[in-house]
Amino acid sequence: xxxxxxxxxxxxxxxxxxxxxxxxxxxxxxxxxxxxxxxxxxxxxxxxxxxxxxxxxxxxxxxxxxxxxxxxxxxxxxxxxxxxxxxxxxxxxxxxxxxxxxxxxxxxxxxxxxxxxxxxxxxxxxxxxxxxxxxxxxxxxxxxxxxxxxxxxxxxxxxxxxxxxxxxxxxxxxxxxxxxxxxxxxxxxxxxxxxxxxxxxxxxxxxxxxxxxxxxxxxxxxxxxxxxxxxxxxxxxxxxxxxxxxxxxxxxxxxxxxxxxxxxxxxxxxxxxxxxxxxxxxxxxxxxxxxxxxxxxxxxxxxxxxxxxxxxxxxxxxxxxxxxxxxxxxxxxxxxxxxxxxxxxxxxxxxxxxxxxxxxxxxxxxxxxxxxxxxxxxxxxxxxxxxxxxxxxxxxxxxxxxxxxxxxxxxxxxxxxxxxxxxxxxxxxxxxxxxxxxxxxxxxxxxxxxxxxxxxxxxxxxxxxxxxxxxxxxxxxxxxxxxxxxxxxxxxxxxxxxxxxxxxxxxxxxxxxxxxxxxxxxxxxxxxxxxxxxxxxxxxxxxxxxxxxxxxxxxxxxxxxxxxxxxxxxxxxxxxxxxxxxxxxxxxxxxxxxxxxxxxxxxxxxxxxxxxxxxxxxxxxxxxxxxxxxxxxxx
Amino acid sequence: xxxxxxxxxxxxxxxxxxxxxxxxxxxxxxxxxxxxxxxxxxxxxxxxxxxxxxxxxxxxxxxxxxxxxxxxxxxxxxxxxxxxxxxxxxxxxxxxxxxxxxxxxxxxxxxx
Numbered sequence: 001x002x003x004x005x006x007x008x009x010x011x012x013x014x015x016x017x018x019x020x021x022x023x024x025x026x027x028x029x030x031x032x033x034x035x036x037x038x039x040x041x042x043x044x045x046x047x048x049x050x051x052x053x054x055x056x057x058x059x060x061x062x063x064x065x066x067x068x069x070x071x072x073x074x075x076x077x078x079x080x081x082x083x084x085x086x087x088x089x090x091x092x093x094x095x096x097x098x099x100x101x102x103x104x105x106x107x108x109x110x111x112x113x114x115x116x117x118x119x120x121x122x123x124x125x126x127x128x129x130x131x132x133x134x135x136x137x138x139x140x141x142x143x144x145x146x147x148x149x150x151x152x153x154x155x156x157x158x159x160x161x162x163x164x165x166x167x168x169x170x171x172x173x174x175x176x177x178x179x180x181x182x183x184x185x186x187x188x189x190x191x192x193x194x195x196x197x198x199x200x201x202x203x204x205x206x207x208x209x210x211x212x213x214x215x216x217x218x219x220x221x222x223x224x225x226x227x228x229x230x231x232x233x234x235x236x237x238x239x240x241x242x243x244x245x246x247x248x249x250x251x252x253x254x255x256x257x258x259x260x261x262x263x264x265x266x267x268x269x270x271x272x273x274x275x276x277x278x279x280x281x282x283x284x285x286x287x288x289x290x291x292x293x294x295x296x297x298x299x300x301x302x303x304x305x306x307x308x309x310x311x312x313x314x315x316x317x318x319x320x321x322x323x324x325x326x327x328x329x330x331x332x333x334x335x336x337x338x339x340x341x342x343x344x345x346x347x348x349x350x351x352x353x354x355x356x357x358x359x360x361x362x363x364x365x366x367x368x369x370x371x372x373x374x375x376x377x378x379x380x381x382x383x384x385x386x387x388x389x390x391x392x393x394x395x396x397x398x399x400x401x402x403x404x405x406x407x408x409x410x411x412x413x414x415x416x417x418x419x420x421x422x423x424x425x426x427x428x429x430x431x432x433x434x435x436x437x438x439x440x441x442x443x444x445x446x447x448x449x450x451x452x453x454x455x456x457x458x459x460x461x462x463x464x465x466x467x468x469x470x471x472x473x474x475x476x477x478x479x480x481x482x483x484x485x486x487x488x489x490x491x492x493x494x495x496x497x498x499x500x501x502x503x504x505x506x507x508x509x510x511x512x513x514x515x516x517x518x519x520x521x522x523x524x525x526x527x528x529x530x531x532x533x534x535x536x537x538x539x540x541x542x543x544x545x546x547x548x549x550x551x552x553x554x555x556x557x558x559x560x561x562x563x564x565x566x567x568x569x570x571x572x573x574x575x576x577x578x579x580x581x582x583x584x585x586x587x588x589x590x591x592x593x594x595x596x597x598x599x600x601x602x603x604x605x606x607x608x609x610x611x612x613x614x615x616x617x618x619x620x621x622x623x624x625x626x627x628x629x630x631x632x633x634x635x
Numbered sequence: 636x637x638x639x640x641x642x643x644x645x646x647x648x649x650x651x652x653x654x655x656x657x658x659x660x661x662x663x664x665x666x667x668x669x670x671x672x673x674x675x676x677x678x679x680x681x682x683x684x685x686x687x688x689x690x691x692x693x694x695x696x697x698x699x700x701x702x703x704x705x706x707x708x709x710x711x712x713x714x715x716x717x718x719x720x721x722x723x724x725x726x727x728x729x730x731x732x733x734x735x736x737x738x739x740x741x742x743x744x745x746x747x
Contacts, residue, residue: 612743619670 007058010051011067011084014094015133017048018126025123034118038109041122045105045129049098056091062496063087066139066203073142080200085139089337089497093136093269096341100261100348101129103464107352108253110461111359121161121251128154132262136269140200141190144270148186148234151263152179158258159250171249178243182233189226192219206276213280224277224284228291231267235321238295242560244318248310252355255310260317260351261344268324268340272333275498279331289329293420295322298558300427304434305554307539308365309354312435316391316428317347323406323424330417332409333498334479334491339406341490342398342475346390349468353384356457356465357439361450367435368539372444376454379462381440383469388436390472392429392521401476404514408481411513412505422517429521433528441533483507646698654695661688675727675737679720686716 021044029037058065064087072082084090105125112121131150138144160172190200196212196219197205213220231237236244247259258264271278271288278284296319303315320343327336358365360377374381390397393404403425411418444451456462479490531537539545545555553559609620661684668681690709697705731737 614739614742615670615673622666622670 007055007065007086008067008069010054011065011086011137012069014048014051014055014098015130015137017044017051018129018133020044021126022123022130025119025126029119029123032119034113035109037119037122038105038112041119041126042102042105042109044126045098045102048129048133049095049102052091052094052098055086056095059086059088059091064203064496077198078194080140080142082143083139083201084137085202086137087497088494089269089272090136092337092341092493094133096344097129097132097136097262100344100468101125101132101257103467104253104257104261104348104352107256107355107461107464108251110458111253111355112251113458117161121158124154124157124161125253125257128158128258128263132266135266139202141193141202141205142200144273145186145190148230148266148270149183151258151266152176152183152234155179155247155258155263158254159247161250161254165249168249171243171246175243175247178240179233182230182240185226186230186233189223189230192223192226196223202273205274209276209280220277221281221283224274224281225287227270227274227277228284228288231270231325232291233267234270235264235267235325236295236318237267237291237322237325238298239560241295241299241318242557242564245311245314245557248308248314252310252351252358255314256348256351256355259314260347264317264321265324265340265344268321268328268336271325271328272337272498275333278328285329285331287329288325289417292322292325292327292329293417293424295319296326296424297322297420297427300424300431301554302557303431304427305539305545305551306431307368307555309357309367309370309435309439310351310365312367312431313347313350313354316350316431317343319424319428320347320391323403323421326417326421326424327406327409330410330413332406334494335402335405335409337494337498338479338490339402341478342390342402342472345468345475346387346397346399346472349383349387349465349472350391352461352465352468353380353387356380356461357384359457359461360454361446362453364446364450367438368541369446370439370444371442371446372440373454374440376451377440377456379456380465383462383465384436384440386469387472388432390475392432392525393425393517394521394525395518396476397473398471398475398477400518401479401481404517405479405481407513407517408505408510411509418513422520425517426520426524429524430528433525434532437528437532438539442536445538481510483510643698646695651695651699654692658688658692658695661685661691673739675730675739678739679723679727683716683720686712 021041024040024044025037028040032040055065064085066083066085068081068083070082071079073080086094105122108121108125112118115121128151131147131154133147135144135147135151138147156172156176159175160169162168163172193200193205197208199205199208209220233240244259244264248255250259278288299315299318299322303312303319306312306315320339324336324339324343327333327339357370357373357377357380360373360380361370364370386397390399393400407418407421407425410421479488481488546552556562665681665683665685665688668684669678672678672681690712693705693709693712697703697709727737730742734741
C-alpha cells in the first residue's frame with residue numbers, strides 16, 4: 001500500500017471501469033432505454049481503452065511497471081499479491097482487449113437491438129472485459145488464473161446467452177466442462193510452481209528459473225507441459241478444441257470478441273508470458289509444435305467442408321491458433337504475438353461481417369442459401385473482402401506480414417515444418433475464398449421473397465467494421481520485416497519481455513519463400529473463383545455429402561465429438577447409471593427410507609394412546625399414581 | 636385450658652386405625668366414582684369425596700402427632716376445593732350449553 005501515484009490509480013481504473021459497468025447493470029439495467037444502456041456499457045470500455053493508451057505512453061523502454069495494491073492471500077510462506085505488471089506485453093494486450101472490445105460493444109448496440117436480454121448482454125460483456133484485463137495485467141500466476149477462470153465463466157454465460165434453447169445451453173456446458181479439463185492441469189502446474197519456486201510472481205520466477213533448472217531439469221519440463229495443457233483448453237487446441245465450434249451458439253459479437261480476438265488467445269499470452277520457462281523445456285516445445293501443427297492442419301481441413309458461416313470461421317480460428325502455437329513451439333514468440341494481434345483484427349472483422357450478413361438475412365447462417373450478397377450489402381462486402389485478403393496472407397495486408405514472419409522463423413528451424421505451415425496457409429486460403437465467394441459472389445441461391453428483404457446493417461454496426469478493416473489492412477505495419485526496409489517495431493518493443501531466439505534466415509531465401517506462398521495462394525484464389533463463381537458449384541447437400549466418404553469425414557469434423565462421446569461420455573454415463581441403479585436406489589435409498597418408515601410406524605403406535613377419551617386419561621392417571629406409589633412403597 | 640383439651644380427647648376416643656380405614660374407604664369410593672361414572676356432576680362429587688377423605692386423615696394425624704400444621708393445610712384444601720368447584724361447575728355449565736349433555740364420553744375431541 002505504498003504511495004498511490006497516478007500510475008497506480010490509472011492501472012487500477014483500467015479493469016475497474018468495465019467492472020463498474022457490470023455492477024451498473026443492477027442499478028440501471030432495466031430502467032434505461034436500450035440505446036442508453038448500450039452507450040453507457042461501451043463508454044466504460046472506451047474510457048478503459050483511453051487509459052490503456054495513457055499507460056502505453058508511460059512504459060519505460062527496458063522495463064516494466066509493477067503496481068502493488070495489497071496482499072490478496074497470505075498463509076505462511078504462501079503469498080499472493082494483488083498486483084499488476086504493466087509491461088510491453090500486457091499493455092499491448094490491454095489495448096487489444098479494450099480497443100477491439102469497445103468496437104464490439106458498439107457493434108452489439110446494433111446487433112442485439114430488440115433482444116430481451118439486451119442489457120444483460122452488455123453486463124456480461126463488461127464483466128468479460130474486466131476478467132480479461134485481470135488476466136493480462138496480473139503480475140502473478142494466481143491472479144492471472146482468477147482472470148482465466150473469470151473469462152471462462154463469461155464465455156459460458158455468453159455462449160448460453162439464449163438459454164431457452166437447450167442446444168445452446170448444451171454448447172455452453174460443453175465449453176465450460178472442456179475448459180475445466182485444461183484448467184485442472186493448469187492448477188497442477190501452479191502447485192508445481194509454488195512447490196519449486198515458492199512464489200507466483202512472474203519476475204521472481206523468471207529470475208529463479210535457471211537455478212531450478214540446474215537443480216532438476218525435469219521440473220521445468222513438467223511445469224511447462226502442465227501450463228501448456230491448460231492453454232490447449234482455453235485456446236482450443238487438439239485434443240480439447242471441440243468446444244470452440246460449438247461455442248458459435250452465442251451471439252455473433254461474442255464469437256468475435258471472446259472466441260476469436262481475445263479469450264482464446266489467452267493460452268498464447270500465457271506461454272509468451274512464461275517464455276523464460278518454456279525456453280528451458282525443449283521437449284515441451286516439441287510437443288507444442290506437434291499439437292499446434294496437428295491443430296492447424298486438422299482444423300483447416302475440417303473448415304473446407306463446413307457450411308455454416310460461423311462454423312467455418314470457428315475452425316479457421318482454431319487453425320490460426322494452432323499456427324500461433326506452432327510458432328511458439330519453435331521459439332518465435334514475437335512472430336506468434338504479432339499473428340495474435342493481426343488475427344484479432346481480421347478475425348473479429350470476419351465475425352462481425354458474418355454477424356452483419358446474418359443480421360441482414362434475418363438469422364440465416366447456411367452459406368448454401370446465400371450468394372450474390374455483394375450488391376445488397378456493399379459495405380459489409382468490402383470490409384469482409386479486406387479481412388479475407390488479410391487472413392489468406394496476400395501482401396500488403398496485415399496477415400501477410402504476420403504469417404510470413406511465422407513461416408520465415410519456422411523455416412530457420414526446419415524446412416519440413418515450413419512445408420506444413422505453408423500447407424496450413426493454403427488450406428486457409430481455400431476455405432476462406434470458398435466462404436467469401438459462396439456468400440458474396442455468384443448467383444443468389446435464396447427464394448426471391450427472402451432476397452428482397454435483405455438489408456444492409458445500420459451504421460452503428462458498420463462503423464466498427466470500418467475501423468477493424470483499417471486495422472486489418474494496416475496492422476501489418478507494426479512489424480515490417482527488414483527485407484522491406486522495416487524496423488520490426490513490435491519485435492523490438494517486446495524485447496524486454498520476450499527472450500528472442502535467433503531464427504532469422506537470409507533475405508534471398510525469405511524472398512523465395514514469400515514468393516512461393518504468395519503464388520500458391522493466388523493459385524488457390526483463381527481455382528476457387530473458377531469453381532464457385534464461373535462453374536457456380538454449390539456445396540453438396542448433407543444427404544449427398546454423406547455418400548462421399550472423405551468429404552463426410554471432414555464434414556463430421558474427424559469424428560472427434562463421436563469419439564469423445566464413445567470413449568468418455570458413454571462409459572461415464574453407463575457407470576453412473578449402474579451406480580444409480582444398484583447402489584443409490586437399492587442400498588442407500590432403502591437404508592435411509594427404512595429409518596423413516598421405522599419412526600413412522602413407532603409414532604403410529606404411540607399415537608393410539610392419545611385417543612381423546614377423558615375417562616381413559618383419568619384411568620391412566622390413576623394407574624400411573626398407583627404405579628409410582630407401589631414403587632415408593634417397595635423401595 | 637380445659638376447654639382446649641376437650642376436642643382432642645373427643646377425637647382420640649376413636650383409635651387412629653379407624654380414621655385411616657374410613658378415609659381409605661372414602662378415597663377408594665371417590666376413585667371408583669371418578670373412574671366408573673359417566674356423569675360429570677357425579678365425577679365432581681367423587682373428587683370432593685376424595686379431597687375430604689384426605690382432610691379427615693390429615694386432621695386425625697395432626698391430633699395424634701400433636702402437630703397443628705396439618706390442620707392449616709386442611710383449611711387450604713377446603714378453600715382450594717371451593718374455588719375448584721366454582722370454576723369446574725362453570726365449565727360444566729358451558730359444556731352443557733355447547734353439546735347439550737354432560738356425558739364424559741361425548742368429550743373425545745381432546746386429541747391431535
